[in-house]
Amino acid sequence: MAKQQKSVKVIFLGGVGQIGKNMTAIEYGDDIIIIDCGVDFPDEESPGIDAIIPDITYLTENRDKVRGIFLTHGHEDHIGAIQYVIEDLNVPIFGTPMTLAMLDRKLVERHIIVDARTVQEGETAIAGCFKVEFIKVTHSLAGACAFAITTPIGVIYHSGDFKLDATPIDNKPTNLQRIAEIGSKGVMLMLGESTNVERKGHSDSERVAGVGIENIFASHREQRLIIATFASSNYRVQQILNIASKYGRKVILSGRSMKGIVEMGSKVGELTVPNDIIVESPGKLPFAKQIVLATGTQGEPMSALTRMSEGEFGKINIGSDDVVVLSSSPIPGNEKSVYNVINKLFKRGAEVIYESMNDVHVSGHAYAEELKLMLTLVKPKFFMPVHGEYRHQYLHSKMAEKCGVNPLNIAIPEIGAVYGVNQKTMKRQSNVTAGNVYIDGTVLDEGSNIIRDRKSLSENGFLIVIVSVDMKNGILLSPPDLLVRGMSMSPEALESAKGIVENAIATLDFVGEVIDRSRITQAIRKSLKRQFVKDRHFPMIMPIIYEA
């Protein structure tokens, strides 16, 4: 036992091999702290699912050790799972005022009360044997921090999500002095975000997006402007409000989350709303005097922008007098829905301006040169790339080598992996239970039938087989009816399927037995499946039996 105490365990429950559902546990002796607790967004692989969260089995099994959850910042991929897991864990949550305010918006709706502990940038919070220093970093929203976690045997530096914006909107750049200081005292392990490792050079300052947006105001003075951005990007929203005020336009906030975040941002002092700039509705304002600030940059089906593109958004009817700006970029996986919305907006006659055409967006994540600078300042003994798909992690690990980390001291963690780290070694230990938990009003686990059914329905369509059966004699009373949805079948194939069903029922042998529905159902399924498998087609088959 004593030997084990000499290493800190780092346990990856999410956020590695993927961009989403960030969650890492750090354990020493009888204490565990959790860094971030985020969601992943569902895609075509999980139809009808609201959210995907990390499997926290390991934490619930060790609940009496868990001392707290530390949040690097308020993005969904870092805080979005709290509402689903906090009742199981019931531990304090540490974050900056902005992060906790963003969390609170979500928890209030669900009537969840948590033990939230505010930590200001630059302060240190203690949980069990860990001291966690919150270090200000720049990102696309306020209140973002990196963590220097002092454990009994060494310091772990967690980069959080960051970029190095030397001219941030709030004039509070990343605290590079403090990071250099921590690095010079010796960092045992660094966990570094890898999102933009493929992008060369240095990311643009948030101000660049402001300039791009202002150019659009200057060159489109008569039209109505509709600008979509992430509600959580308070600096972007701030710049748009300032520019609107400069150009004498009123702002209509569209979408519940946009209204909520503007209110919340002003409350915590991270957003300054120019006087009287926001109006409830356009009223009699001419187009030249208004802008609409909307959500829906990812093509989300119910969002303001998507509904506008479909002509289903109350009073805002998009037409040729509109300029729509997407001040955002599609999150990988969302491209199709985003371009769908853009196509529909063009069809309505609007002028659409989006990232690939104009400087209306900048990324919140460090590019290659910024990542290198961070590595040189932190100078870790051991390094693990996080917050990225495998290729991002791989490239980041190669970069760390070039920046002087011994290649033997670098590992690419995957979900469920546990590493034991001390000043001398970093060793892979046996895995813990980890993976995806699907949220759909009720919590579903990975192998759930519902997910499988939905996947099958969306990929393969379904076939409803209606039969009326004389239950006394086990014979069909009329030819079966077949309904096909979500796939196509030629008239010949349909006829042959009917024959298969008739044959299946005719050959059922009920002699001396009660005729039961489940045997008929099974027979229909089995016989049709055999045929479909031959054609390499796998629709869901749903027999409906009328008893006569």
Ligand SMILES: [Zn+2]
């Ligand atoms: Zn982020």
Ligand SMILES: [Zn+2]
């Ligand atoms: Zn993130």
